[in-house]
Amino acid sequence: MTSLKTLFFIVVTTLVFGSGALAANSEQQEEAKRKGIELYNQFKAISALPYLKIAAEGSDHESQYYLGEALRKNKKYMTPEAQRAYEASASQGDLYAMIRLSQRGGDLCVQMNNCPSEQKSPMDWRKSALEAATKQAEMGDSEAMYLLYRLTGDEKWFERSAEGGYALSQYYLGAEYREGKGFFLTPAKRADVVERWMRASAEGGNPQGMLAYAAIQGRKQDWQTFRYWNEKAALTGYVSAVYGYGSYLAGQSPEYGFKEDLVTAYACISWVLEMDGGGGMKEFAQEELPQIAARMSAQQIEQSEKLLTEWKASRPPLSFFPDKL
Incomplete structure (x- = not known):
């Protein structure tokens, strides 16, 4: 009897404390x-990479996809480790990973003749991606519709994705019409369609769409709407928008009607300084920040630094919002 009680105690203790350890591990991986x-x-x-590797160990398909992307982009070609990460993600139904694996025929590893071994051929992954995307699209998933367009080039899916409310498709579609897509009787008709899609994208939360729609309103000299969407885009953490908003508040282009606010401007441009991974924005910030600081008191700069600390704790992180695919 004693041995049975002991065994029962061990089992219960393992379940209780083991589940706590699993929860802590899960939280760590989610943060990673x-x-x-x-x-x-x-x-x-x-x-x-170190963070994505920790997260991918928890079998999170999105982390595995991003791990594959980071590994592949760092080396400029498909490595065995990147291949394994994509395959782990794709085996869980991740459409982005399936599509990436289907595109291996154009990878640099083909030219180098050192592509890693694969579970399935690119053609097989393409077939799996088409089946999964079609199934999701038929259920009304507008993001899957966009991915079908990327897979097939069929404009029907592009239009349906935008009509279905996928903000990235709406922005891309507006941009294509802006660059000459389609036939319109007059330039005004084209401009109306571009504006409709950019507004939809902006209202759907896409920061690129926000800036594009703001630019349209600027050309109409609707400065109130221009200012609104520039600030809205900056609040998403979109790097270009944060930099632009800070520059406007520092007094650049006063005709746009932004009220000068050097404290907020300095905080915006200071934040952009952290973008040292690429994109070229850090160099712009390095050039502009001393010019703003020269017009500020030490107390104002201290206020800006405090404001930036508050932003980092409460706002979305800075991002270039690259296309996931």
Whole structure:
């Protein structure tokens, strides 16, 4: 009887404390995923790797996909480790990973003749991606519709994705019409369609769409709407928007009607200084920040530094919002 009680105690203790350890591990991996994707979206793929590896160990398919992306981009070609990460993600149904594996025929590893061994051929992965994307699209998933367009080039899916509310498709579609896609009787008709899609994208939360829609309103000299969407885009953490908003508040282009606010401007430009992984924005910030500081008191600069600390704790992280695919 004593041995049975002891065994029961051991089992219960293991379940209780073991589940606690699993929960802690899960939290650690979730935090690692968040940080890893944040760094990746700031063009800091090398710095993102340790975090994405921790997150991917928890079999999170999105972390595995981003790990594959970071590994592949760092080496400029498909490595065995990147291949394994993509395959682990794709085997869980991740559409992005399936599509990436289907594109290996154009990878640099083919030219180098050192492509890693694969579970399935690119053609087989393409077939799996088409089946999965079609199934999700038929259920109304507008993101899957966009991925079908990327897989097939069928404009029907591009239009349906935008009509279905996928903000990235709406932005891309607006941009294509802006660059000459389609036929319109007059330039005004084209401009109306571009504006409709950019507004939809902006209202759907896409920061690129926000800036594009703001630019349209600027050309109409609707400065109130221009200012609104520039600030809105900056609040998403979109690097270009944060930099632009800070510059406007520092007094650049006064005709746009931004009220000068050097404290907020300095905080914006200071934040952009952290973008040292690529994108070229850090260099712009390094050039502009001393010019703003020269017009500020030590107390104002201290206020800016405090404001930036508050932002980092409460706002989305800075991001270039690169296309996931």
